[in-house]
Amino acid sequence: MALVKVHGPPMSTAVSRVLACLLEKDVQFQLINVDMAKGQHKSPEYLKIQPFGQVPAFQDEDITLFESRAICRYVSEKYMDKGNKGLFGSSNPLAKASIEQWLEAESQNFNPPSSTLVFQLAFAPMMKLKQDPGAIKLNEEKLKKVLDVYERRLGESRFLAGDEFTLADLSHLPNGQYLVSRTDRGELLTSRKNVGRWWNEISSRDSWKKVVEMQNVKPAKA
Numbered sequence: 460m461a462l463v464k465v466h467g468p469p470m471s472t473a474v475s476r477v478l479a480c481l482l483e484k485d486v487q488f489q490l491i492n493v494d495m496a497k498g499q500h501k502s503p504e505y506l507k508i509q510p511f512g513q514v515p516a517f518q519d520e521d522i523t524l525f526e527s528r529a530i531c532r533y534v535s536e537k538y539m540d541k542g543n544k545g546l547f548g549s550s551n552p553l554a555k556a557s558i559e560q561w562l563e564a565e566s567q568n569f570n571p572p573s574s575t576l577v578f579q580l581a582f583a584p585m586m587k588l589k590q591d592p593g594a595i596k597l598n599e600e601k602l603k604k605v606l607d608v609y610e611r612r613l614g615e616s617r618f619l620a621g622d623e624f625t626l627a628d629l630s631h632l633p634n635g636q637y638l639v640s641r642t643d644r645g646e647l648l649t650s651r652k653n654v655g656r657w658w659n660e661i662s663s664r665d666s667w668k669k670v671v672e673m674q675n676v677k678p679a680k681a
């Protein structure tokens with residue numbers, strides 16, 4: 460059987476979310492580099508598999524998907540019996556709804572302020588772009604409020620959706636990692652008692668450690 464294909468660099472938060480899921484599920488994959496610096500993600504060929512010109516794009520035989528969280532849901536369902544079997548819950552509708560709820564919270568509440576902070580504090584300086592202090596302040600305040608909710612939730616359960624590590628937790632790893640390791644605002648996560656405990660636990664999973672290793676490998680010069 461052909462390996463599933465992930466198109467995009469592991470440095471991308473959306474790509475790394477999919478890689479973490481594939482590693483959790485123990486699904487072998489082929490990583491295909493997309494040279495974003497050269498605009499390869501906007502090429503007519505690439506737009507056939509990702510019409511918005513973004514990474515990742517994902518292929519499983521004749522199925523082509525984009526949107527990292529949708530890809531993670533698909534991988535978890537399709538490879539239900541492989542790797543971490545509880546990653547996307549069981550057939551219990553309430554357990555599933557709880558995972559969905561926190562997956563949505565990640566994408567709607569956590570991702571907007573955390574990805575803005577990561578961009579402003581880590582990527583803008585790297586790309587020699589001007590930082591926007593107003594956006595930094597506003598999004599730091601927004602993220603604090605979101606994490607206050609997480610702090611209460613994680614005071615009552617080990618992981619976001621219950622006692623088990625699920626896609627809901629996994630989905631926070633990409634932005635969380637950059638916030639903690641590449642900005643000076645990591646304390647937003649690590650200084651909160653319950654969020655800090657949760658962060659240490661989810662970010663030390665073998666699957667995520669492998670993704671971080673992949674991110675730290677410099678791409679070979681063409």
Ligand SMILES: N[C@@H](CCC(=O)N[C@@H](CS)C(=O)NCC(=O)O)C(=O)O
Pocket residue numbers: 471472473474500512513514515525526527528
């Ligand atoms: N919601 C999408 C976001 C994809 C996305 O924004 N990818 C970024 C890299 S993390 C990208 O391709 N940026 C280049 C662009 O938008 O032109 C997902 O989760 O897959």
